Amino acid sequence: MAYIPHTDDDRREMLKTIGVQEIADLFAPIPEEVRLTGDLAIPPALDEIGLVRHLQSLAEKNRNLDRYLCFLGAGIYDHFSPAVVDALISRGEFLTSYTPYQPEVSQGMLQSIYEYQTLICQLTGMELANASMYDAATAIAEGALMAIDITHRDTVVVARSVHPHYRRVLETYILRSGFKLETLDHDEGVMSMGVLSKQLSDNVACMVVQQPNFFGNLEDLQTFHDEIRKVGALSVVCVDPISLGLLKPPGEFGADIVVGEGQSLGCSMGFGGPLLGFFACKREYQRKFPGRIVGATTDSQGRRGFTMTLRTREQDIRREKATSNICTNEALLALCATIYLCEMGKQGLQQVADLCLQKAHYAFDRLCALAGVEPRFQAPFFKEFTIRLPFAHPPASVNQALLDYGMIGGYELRKFYPELADSMILCVTETKTREDIDRLVSAMAQITG
């Protein structure tokens, strides 16, 4: 049962037209020695009833966030996705189309990509945005490689306050491409400008920074850009798109390349995938940026139409000289973000950002009022903050205890930041009510009391 419509008569007629006796005759080009004789050793076929029951039983083995209050962020966020988003992206015309190579029959996808590119520029304050990258990590890596290509320099510097998983992927891409990667340590949870100026040199192609950074703190982007401009290095700024409802967009600090994770823009958490890497840069790099892009033009009757453009940078034409090897991207997630941003609109995104800010600070203030719980850093923060827990109640055990209160606790910093083993990052979004936060605080009080 493989969704195949052919009846025996169909097959007979088709074999006759082809001029062979039976299907196996069509395997002639396949050397005998590599033809399978028996069935593949995989479980027997499941009918649709059995399949759904099996998948439901696997899903039931997971503790999902419809049943637990989630205060865990660190790159994937429990933001609210309005019902209209999934209702529209699940329409077959979007879901089951492919890259819009033929514009005359794909204006639906092409126009929505053009609208996505516009929204990302509006959000980030940049001049040009591509159709999408795999995720924030690979968007950072491709941005860094683009900076190397533009500056012809061989070294990338990344702040240690950038998400450790992003830094791991950046390292893999940069080292495997034969270039160098240096890390600038954090100082009390933010980049230290003093150390930065010392560590920069004229072989630095670009510096990667995250705003807000991994600990939730705001970096000083103005001084950062002043410093790197002194050595002619480009900036790659990874942003939280929800924060841009309130925060000054990186474009206004003169950022060269702005990337980020678009999961927060209406996409499901999906155990970490699929995700959406958005990518924007200055107009002057229009020959250098990776990925696809859609442009507006007109048809023979002067009607406006949209088409994939600047194609000569791409792999199917430039092959080894292409600006990136990306072909299939995260198009449906970009559509998801597009519909989310239109549904939120100007006032909605500001309101979501403000709700996150207010609730995170309400939680922070009430938690830090508990004996034994202290703020880990002093820097301003947006929707995530780092707290230090009492010695007797390390993050892992607190999180274990929180589970019994029906909550998923914060990110345990021990693994990538040994020096912060006693601390965890908590995240509070618009989906948490005051009562939810109060329940967290009372649970923490009891656990660490």
Place this chain on the structure above:
Amino acid sequence: MAYIPHTDDDRREMLKTIGVQEIADLFAPIPEEVRLTGDLAIPPALDEIGLVRHLQSLAEKNRNLDRYLCFLGAGIYDHFSPAVVDALISRGEFLTSYTPYQPEVSQGMLQSIYEYQTLICQLTGMELANASMYDAATAIAEGALMAIDITHRDTVVVARSVHPHYRRVLETYILRSGFKLETLDHDEGVMSMGVLSKQLSDNVACMVVQQPNFFGNLEDLQTFHDEIRKVGALSVVCVDPISLGLLKPPGEFGADIVVGEGQSLGCSMGFGGPLLGFFACKREYQRKFPGRIVGATTDSQGRRGFTMTLRTREQDIRREKATSNICTNEALLALCATIYLCEMGKQGLQQVADLCLQKAHYAFDRLCALAGVEPRFQAPFFKEFTIRLPFAHPPASVNQALLDYGMIGGYELRKFYPELADSMILCVTETKTREDIDRLVSAMAQITG
């Protein structure tokens, strides 16, 4: 927040165009004395996040059948609905359209109604089917009133082996329309032809029978039709559409009116609604049947098109002389049944019916092998059967116990059939595996052991 797009500027301009100062001026025609002064006393508005959480909490208070094995039938069935059904009926073009009054822009709905009518005729062996009725109960009632209209007789007879809720609705409709209703008792779970022939007379407009009947047993439709024809009464046969994958369709017994509940055809249980009453009859009654109907015709260029037809029977034109007062019907459920029947197709529906038959008999045989559990009747059955339980373990207590085994037990007959208070009707459909049935049997063994 009521999905209203107007800005203050919009409202100002519109009031100016209308020529009034403020909105309240438009309430002038509403007498002062009946104008509300304060707010309605209903709970404050919920934002979408709060709304979904609230509805989820209400839903969580119910024990749903994704978490319990359901052996309860009695009119609403846990049949399998392929994913393709909900995927297609939730498309906005079907979901948010209304009755296709304007054919040129509604061919999608009109053609699918024409296809629905064809499928119901193919299933029931009848010549004409309408676009849908509210549910099986009202379809029976309207069928009986149609028979009264055709025969000019004033009495309807209904077999007591018809679903008690259907009989209650039939009684409400018939008595409230000023006609008479008589009930023919069952004899060992089926109609007794002897009693039938005695009770029939020439003031009987029609007799209502259900196949399989409420107890799951097969009635003798051939003799039934022979008997009622003797007194010139019409037949109203209520059928289980899944059983028609195997059973001879009522049309082949010369049934006049065939109705039934279409929920089994891919529609969700939804705590008893919305449902689908299908309605079919002989071609000769084309002036008399209730509800809407779609016919094929051609447009000015000879292209085939579909349109609502035989309109003059309907309420918007015939008013008090209409064949029924129905306007809004169960159109989307009819589309659901249409897609279900195409997805199952000839072989699929036969297979579903056969699976139900085989599994119901497997369960019946194994249960009746238990000490203390006996078949209540001897008649052949399709997917439901009635068993008698030991005195010490009445149906209600057995069902209560089954809950702890993660199962929803059978229909307790006590309420409408006091003489069968010791019995329950169990239903086994294609959604139950052999292992599920074995679990039921072992649970029953322990409970009644």
Place this chain on the structure above:
Amino acid sequence: MSDSLIFEKSVPGRRAANLPECDVPRRDPAELLGEGNLRESLPLPEVSELEVVRHYTRLSQRNYSIDYGFYPLGSCTMKYNPKVNEKVARLPGFARLHPLQDETQVQGALQLLYDLHQMLAEISGMDAATVQPVAGAHGELLSLMMIHEYHHVHGSPDRKLVLIPDSAHGTNPASAARCGFTVKSISTNAHGLTDMDALKAALNENVAALMLTNPNTVGLFESDIVEICDLVHQAGGLVYCDGANMNAMLGITRPGDMGFDVMHFNLHKTFSTPHGGGGPGCGAIGVKANLEPFLPIPVVSRREDGSYFLNEDRPHAIGSIHSFYGNFLNAVRGYAYIRALGAKGLREVGENAILNANYIRARIQEHFDIPHNRICMHEVVISASRQKSQSGVRAMDISKRLMDYGFHPPTNYFPLIVPEALMIEPTETESKQTLDAFCDALIQIAKEAAENPEIVKSAPHHTPISRLDETAAVKQLNVKWVPAEA
């Protein structure tokens, strides 16, 4: 190009559904069911799943809808159907619930019904409500049965007369007849309102009830409503409100306060549950205390301990009109809509529905006859009489031409008392831009009717099919596909 029928794509032996093998020992169906009970053939179509998806995806693209564009079908309140309601109606806790499960297992569902009934009563100024009726007409039928029982219990079973304005929707007289009442039509006066003299003349001890639509089907508020109700009550009759036009009253006024004894709501109009191509709906009714005892069983009741149950201990109940408890999943959608809006949101709906209708009236009044060109409620009824007399262009022609401009036509030829009627109901969820574009189109069509009537009479020109031969559709009745004789 018209798409072929699913049956014309069928190929013997083709399969779609992926069904399980039989995992229990098989027995011969003939032995289990009796040879005579088995069908020889099952002539259903045989197509693949991809063909099913393509067939109905393509059909959906040839079906106008609210999600596609402006759908001003008068008296149907084609407002935006919120997607969040579809999401919550599909929660397993609601969709995967059997109606005969023990009450202890369905407390969430019963609580929702109970709370919805309370809110509907409050919104309408009634004392109780039930969502058992699944459509407006079904609610009319139930109400008339209860009125019939009321008079019976109050010793005047011979009140056989139901007064119905000539402008009423066809379901009103049809429902009355269905309950064994005789219908007497009440004329509409020159102002488009109920003719008080005709009413007074018709009132006597035989009158069981007056069925009144308010705002009426000419889109006007029955300003004498309080006096009308008093008159009927003094004559011993009850007053029924057809609540199809409730959208204009939300948060502004209430039928209960006007003196109505019973009314039906259309959740699939006023409370945004989707019309689904013609259904399912929900025709809940609200009743004053005098009619409460006659509500159909089961009634959702609440015990002291806060638990809910299906109460059938109701001696005066008129019986039941549905196999279970009505269209529950539409009750979930209506409940979600009311909880999302709250009192303030409901009032906004009423205000903006009335604003939008009057805006359209103001913008097109020079171009079309408006029988009663004064403040209207949620819909405006115009007439194409001027066009008809000048160039023979009729209401239907204007409707067909509107399709070429990308709009779904208004309701045609209703109410019957307005010649060449076009009933336009914008609803509150349409933007000013959309209303302006619609008015511009109507004004353009009025111009075409005057200068180039042919293009209007032969419309539509930009639809998958042109006008259909309706007479042939009746004469050569073809209501099901039959395979061509082999």
Place this chain on the structure above:
Amino acid sequence: MSDSLIFEKSVPGRRAANLPECDVPRRDPAELLGEGNLRESLPLPEVSELEVVRHYTRLSQRNYSIDYGFYPLGSCTMKYNPKVNEKVARLPGFARLHPLQDETQVQGALQLLYDLHQMLAEISGMDAATVQPVAGAHGELLSLMMIHEYHHVHGSPDRKLVLIPDSAHGTNPASAARCGFTVKSISTNAHGLTDMDALKAALNENVAALMLTNPNTVGLFESDIVEICDLVHQAGGLVYCDGANMNAMLGITRPGDMGFDVMHFNLHKTFSTPHGGGGPGCGAIGVKANLEPFLPIPVVSRREDGSYFLNEDRPHAIGSIHSFYGNFLNAVRGYAYIRALGAKGLREVGENAILNANYIRARIQEHFDIPHNRICMHEVVISASRQKSQSGVRAMDISKRLMDYGFHPPTNYFPLIVPEALMIEPTETESKQTLDAFCDALIQIAKEAAENPEIVKSAPHHTPISRLDETAAVKQLNVKWVPAEA
């Protein structure tokens, strides 16, 4: 008519989302974030929810898809995307799961990944697999990084050369360059297969790997594959299989058995996960034991007690190429597809994909040049050279004309080695009727090219827009909307 942009429908002050009020004491954002960090304005559009629904519903209707019609885009395997996979991918147990939840809370997700890796390895004849790459190109990149590390660890870090057939997809050379390799093109012989002499000539101790697509992009099986692998291995290189065309091999043959060391799958081609307008995909890779140590972290491992965990204790891992574990919800869809088909179903896919491609080849061979007109695998590559020489009609013109017949065109101008290439991949889920209708259209277009070339050169005629000015799209680059200067 083209639909206006969402930005052109924006009206200041309009709102869609229904968001909560702030239920905690508000503090001044400037005080919390620092004045200098606040943006002055947020120029996002302001529309209503109904406008969002209508805008994207109308846009979707102007977008060709598999759900709408035949989509024979070569090398993309546009087979039916089962709706059941969308249903299970939306279960809260998968969609509402955070990747950093403790392992004990996500055992169902880890088990699914573990079992999927096992099944992919078995299907491809490899020893291990990972779904961390989110597209084929991403899988290529990962594989080349692992090949690079493999040579490094085996003492030949200077193997800098990757041999790639001239017919390969552009992602192959782009990925190789991205890993610091130099690319050497291997020519295709007159039979459309790898030129063995050219290969032998190119093989030396500098060769890190051969990247080969099998079946190749001319739709033919590389019959010398076993010898090819041996040759490369003897020269100390590894052999990478571009598995984009795996649909032809399912259940029939396996890359692992041919000698390949590593391959990528495209779950969004072979295993039916939807293409989503260009993504998301899943470019899982399969590796032989020799490359297993270099798999990216974390690796989904299983303990003796049957529990699953994310294993980062992998000293030779090349690092990570994704922020978490790949496109998990597409892994769920791929997993569901394989479990639905089982071994027999997978074989049926391979057989019928090959049958359908050869049927099209046989039906149109008289009308178009077919460079290698012998048994093909899952796709057939034809050339419009005959038409071009006779009437100047090019492959692109034929593609545009196919739109007028209601079909999505095949892939154009790929592989580059076939002039005026049209790559047709029907997949196994299309019916004989659809294939016949497509072939009839192609034959009709061939006739038109001969008798009335203009109609083909000026196509498409029945699409929302005609051919676009691609040059202007580059010259007057307009890649975002900007508000008209006030």
